[in-house]
Amino acid sequence: MAFSKKFAAALAVAATAGLVLSACGNSKHEDTETTTPPAADETAAAETTPATGDEAGDETEAAGGDETLTGAAKVLADAGVATPVALTIQYNPDHYGDASAEEYGAIKEQLEETGLFTVTLNSTEWVTYSQERIANYSIYQLGWFPDYPDADNYLSVFFSKDNFLGNKFDEPAVQALIDEQRVTTDEAARAELISQLQSLVAEYLPTLPLLQGRQVAVIGTNVNEPPVLDASFQFRFANIQKDNDPTAVVKVGTTDMVTSLDPAGSYDNGSYLVQTNVYPMVLSFAPGNPVPTPELAESCEFSEDGATYTCKIKDGLKWANGNTLDANDVKFTFDRQLTIADPEGPSSLLGSLDSVTVPDPLTVEFHLNAPNDVTWEQILASPVGPVVDDEVFSATELTPDADIVAANAFAGAYTIKTWKINEVAEFTPNPDYAGVQGTPQNGGIIMTYYKESSNMRLNIESGEDDVAWRSLTATDIASLESSDAVEVVYGPGGEIRYIVFNVETMPGDTPEQKLAIRQAIAMSIDRDELSEVVYAGTYSPLCSYVPEGLPGANTAVCDLYNQ
Amino acid sequence: MTSPAPVLLEATNLSVSFQTDGPPVRAVKRVSFEVRKGEILAIVGESGSGKTVSSRAMVGLLPRTARIEGEARIDQTELIGLHGEAIRRVRGDRIAMIFQEPSTALDPVRTAGWQICEALLSHQNISRKEAMARAVELLDLVGIPDPEIRVHSYPHQLSGGQKQRVMIAMAISCDPEVIIADEPTTALDVTVQAQILDLLHDLRERLGTAIILITHNMGVVADMADRVAVMFRGELVEQGTAEQIFNDPQHPYTKHLLGSVPRLGGARPATMDAVAAPPVEAELALSVRHLDVFFPGRIGSPPVKAVKDVSLELHRHEILALVGESGSGKTTLGRCAVGLQLPTGGELTVLGQELRGIRPAALRALRRRLAFVFQDPASSLNPRMSVADCISEPMRVHRTGTKAEREARVAELLDAVELPSDYANRYPHELSGGQRQRVSLARALVMDPELLVADEPTSALDVSVQAKVLEVFVRLQHQMGFACLFITHDLAVVDLLADRIAVMRSGELVELGSREEVLRNPQQQYTKDLIEAVPIPDPVVQKARRDVRRGKA
């Protein structure tokens, strides 16, 4: 834990400095006059051992009181970083929403106002961006939408060795905590571990969390039952109702496009939205309860050694086309996910699954690679989880949408009557459904897919649509808030926006300098401005790695750098 | 001739001026003439003399920028100032027109019959069916074979002569009192010209229509006209019967014009007659053996055989005239001789060097000794180069001479083609057509070529200008002694300068011999027809020839 001690010292300094920063009230002129102290190199060298680290801390405290050197400037000066630091920040103009340009324009301005940085922004079209980011970008924008609503999905994929960010971050202490929380079944203990983990990561800052999204739906005033927006981050049709009429058809608009009706061939929000409403799952989320609950299963449990997860399937289940729905369908579903392993499918989520066996038609056993994996239940309720009809779907390749619709291979709350992909879809309630989503409270759903959110906005306001779901712009939401014709409903959001640092290639001569630069950047960012000015409140500041609303969330980053 | 027929069309003090970006241009100045019933009045003049403008002014076919003054009357109807429907009724019905270029004067997307019917239906109250029947009759009348079929033909399916016949059929469709024929045969070959002129003659006799014949060709005038009006620079300088004008011209311009007209069978002017160096029989400048030149046809059609199995020889210091009508392959042959066109088969030896398969470098070297003079004076000089640059370009290309030497050579050549030395700094557009052609000649001669190919060098020029160019040309040939392949369609010009003559038709060589042999004693029927068809600028001679021809037919 020597590492954490060293950084704790440095960060205590930073925290103090942060206070100074806010006390100074963003005084631009004073910032620009700041120069690097001549002794900077010595200070930086001194910081490499814990003992001198403390001394350095004392020095900075003194300097902080001087009021000419604020926190960020001080951190840089102490690390011997010559200012202004030239940064090139990459962002993508549309993949994470149209306001990215504005968001990064604001970040550039915030950074440059400190006088410590000169920022060049580079905006790159998405495909190139996603190909180049690992090899060639040192500071860049990303966003994340979770596969399942669990803190693990915000930590292990980001901060493990060889994470998908490819930012060369590799800290054994962090890795140890990640592994530990994953097998900790006690919820309180795990939450504590997760909090610790976040605080530790915040010291290293391999990424800088910025903002957290909210789920926003706009409903017409005649909608008496809005969709339930909870921390499962799923949009479910069943409980929506308008005109107090359980037979009224509700029209929903969205911009989330669909890739495929086949769960093995899609890994995106739009497809998952449809799939959660038309396929059953072994475990699913009941509205209002973001904890996986048995749906097809009557009950599920880990074996003694934790290596096998056994579920009892309910008896007498049928697909809407009359086919039998039993444990064989479940085995078929997961086997074909692994067999097909479609390049665009979610099969990579099944990394912990070794094999599936069916001792009898009402029992299914999942054999896992690691014992007591607390994320397994989440994975069963994730995009890889929708169960499909083994008599309709192909075991070895993707099944075309038209075949699925024609065979009526559904057993979720709804079946699909008309399917014009990414144009319009018509859903009718499935009378046989008895899952956790409850009996449909409407006569069906007509889903309209919009390419331009502005058209969706027009249609929700004019009453052409009853519900507008993902994604309206901040401008639209702000203006609809004040409209009498509609109501805006919010829910906790799983989406986060953050900056990735490549800890090897970013500016700075030594790892310490690089860290100092990351810290200085963190100190210079004003999340409230981003949230209020850029996003008009549709995103809220994200002060740590796990978003607010999930067990284990804290405010580690803001505590360290911005208070 | 008995008492004069009544005056039909009369122009009095007719003036036309055009508004331009600059000051108005006066194209026709106080012109007066008259046409009597059944009479052919030829209005003669060179380009820009106002002959076309004055005739079009009478039927209101000038652009709105034209200001017309004076009077023009047909019978008692005043034409000047008529508009819209009033003038429309006159056009075609009382005064019809025939144009110079039959291929552009016919609407390409309508059949011949359709266009004749249109003329009929515009003036007569008859049904379309009747009009069609009449169109067939008219086509028959103007001598088109199979009129029932041809009436459904589109213009591009007809030959040039046939097109002009269709135009004539259209002109006579409504029995007009006067036909204005504006250079009706200029675009046609000489044999076709003879036929069209015969047709017009016939029609005049059969229908009694008066004809205003606008032309620059004194031969045509001699052939056709009862009376002649000579125009020069917008003024009508002289008017009289054909005999008066040809035998006793009064105005200096008329005299000059008649003096410039080359005459088939006429005496060579003294300046052109002296032969400096006699042709050296042994040495060949150009030898052509069984030459074929084929061009690929359009998709789906056979290749066009431009030159078929032609053999001829050109001796040093000799002028060989290559004569033929359009499409005879004479130009293609000339282009082969300087390597502008690759032959398909046969042998082609230029100045002792076989051209087929010659390497580019060798060809460039050979080209120092070759030259070519083009037909069109307007485009034969690069408009962006001064006269001096144009002339000296071959020297620069072959890197001969210093700057001073080149300047000296340019001055020398300008002098040789009788242009003032200060013309060296002018640009082509500042020169007249004749002057430009002389500059072209100077450029061709700058490297002292041994073989010169001249492709119709004077046919785009007015007669009075042509004489000068020819004179310079012959003098220089005598002085410098280059061998010359002179390509032309004009037998009168040939008679002026050729040593030997080759006659071509449809890519084949018809006859080859000395000037005297070919022109005075042709052996082939085609050559005879050709000579026969050339109108001689002498009314008496021409009348006699016409009578002979008619008697024969």
Place this chain on the structure above:
Amino acid sequence: MATKQRSSSAALLRYLGVRLALVVPTVLILVTLVFFLMRVIGDPISAKLGGQLTPDELERRREAAGYNRPIFVQYFEYLGNVVQGDFGTASKDNRKILDVVLTNGAATVELVCWSLIIAFLVGIPLGRLAARYHDRLADVTIRFFAVLVYAAPVFFLGLVLKLIFGAHGLGILPTSMRVSRTTELALADLGYDSHFMIVDALRSGQWVYISDVLKHAILPAVALGLMEAGIFIRLIRINLLETLRTDYVVAARARGVAERRVVSKHAFRNALIPVVTVMGMEIALMLCGAILTETTFEWPGLGYALSQYLLARDFVAVQGIVTAIALLVAVISFLIDVINALVDPRVRY
């Protein structure tokens, strides 16, 4: 003569045959060009999952999809499939390319037809008027108009139209999609699925549906049609002015044909020949206009689909659609040849 005509119409057939045969290399070049360009600019897997998978996982998936094989192997494999009529499946939304081409292609064709109607209605009379009043006020006004509609990018024109007629302006016309959802679903329920909305609506025979389709078409058609009209006006004006100066027009006047007839029967018909030819060449330009119009009005056409697939680096879809567009262009220019042959006898015989 009759025999000659027959043989020359055989020549025309041969000519048209050769024109058709020339389509093959054109399409081949386009497909090749697109194939290799697309490989340079990324693959659909990174496009979709580049933001959420590890580099190794991405690489594994690219490998699995066969994108790491030698490019020529992939190229000839693709060509082989195409020759067998298999254009493949889009990875962006798992649609059969043939289905995309038929559905979205129908939408584009419908849009282009509507816009051509507007373009003809506006362009031809104005072009004739401008030529008739050459260099007078009417001419200059029309020319300014033509320049203006040409200068306004389709998306801006569309935007202005939306502002004026859309929900925040007069609110009288829909500003997106081909048809309202209710109509679309109702027509689908009736089992009409020709991909041409107006055809389906007419078959249903219900005025509600027909008027719905027509209303949706108005704004996109006007936006695109006006741009085309700008081109038409200029083309027709210039060509009419040129034919009005030809000898055969003077000759027609000289034989006493009335001015109105001279213009309509001689000048206009001849002026159409180059206009038709140029239109054939500009068809690609119109498709570009269609892409922007489709984007502006959310019209689910081929161009819009293509730009979306391009963004997703969906090779298969892009190649398939480009092939379809190349064929479409070829067919149109072939049709234009036929039209030309109808208008111009010189081509016919």
Place this chain on the structure above:
Amino acid sequence: MPTLKSALRKIPGVKLLGTTHGLQRLMLLIGSGIMALFVLVAIFADSLAPYALAQRKYQGEFFGKQQPPSSDHILGTTVEGYDVLSRVIYGARTALLVVIMAVAASIVIGVALGVISGYLGGWLDRILVLIMDAVYAFPSLLLAIVVAIVISGGSSSGFGGMMAASLSITVVFVPRYFRVVRNATLSAKSLPYVEAAKVGGARPGRIMFGHVLPNVSQSIPVLLTLNASEAILTLASLGFLGFGIEPTSASEWGRDLSTATTSDLTNGIWWTSVYPGLAIVLVVTGVTLIGESLNDVLNPLLRTRGGTTTADERELEETVLGSQADMPDDVPAAVAGHVTEGAEAPEGGAR
């Protein structure tokens, strides 16, 4: 004062203006006026624009987003909180740079390829024609997008983005220049003076670039204006479809328009889209007007006379005016006496 007059006529614009007439001259003047304004605004953007192109605050105070036009912000502010007027003014600079780069590159490449292909003919010609035709048949905007991605990797930093936009426009335009120039070359190739140079033994390079090119260059000005206007439209369209230039390094009208259409329009905020749009329309109109006038001037058939339309107008022009040049030398003095002193031939006449 003929010398002064001819000296004046040497300036291209003056000469051009001199050859126009009436309403046509009006079109040329308006077009040139717009273009002059455009270029001046582009050059002096720094002094003209009230704020920087990506400025959101003044003295620590935010401008505010989507503020309607006011005295502080004459054209209002954008959704990003930038000043619309400043964005529009800086946009002129981007447009001008891209147009210059694109036009220069397409002319050089297109003309060179066109002349070489047209003059040399043979297999090179056939292959080039096939390729160019195929490229021409490809919807240009999509081609531009693909090329933009290939060139810049979709990155759109300031100058890199402009470069990518220019080059992708170039790729689209090269086939057009190629077509026109190649056709002009084919006809110029058989012009007598070109053949005369050939017979004179000149090498292909000299003929192509000494004789053919100057002749072909006549058709370029009109094409150039077309190119310029389409370059602006393509740039705007690229920006509109999201392949624009990073907004803090350069302002680009198409991108601003696109940003404005995502939600401003549906919320009644018109000033963020209308002004950049009008800027595009204005500039393209200016260029096109010049092109139209050029076309009129260079195409003798369409020369203004304030009248219509007969076929022999050209003939008249040539004969009536051209004859003056023919006279002085070729006609004997006796005859020439009847004629006024043969003046310098008007340029238009001897065509």
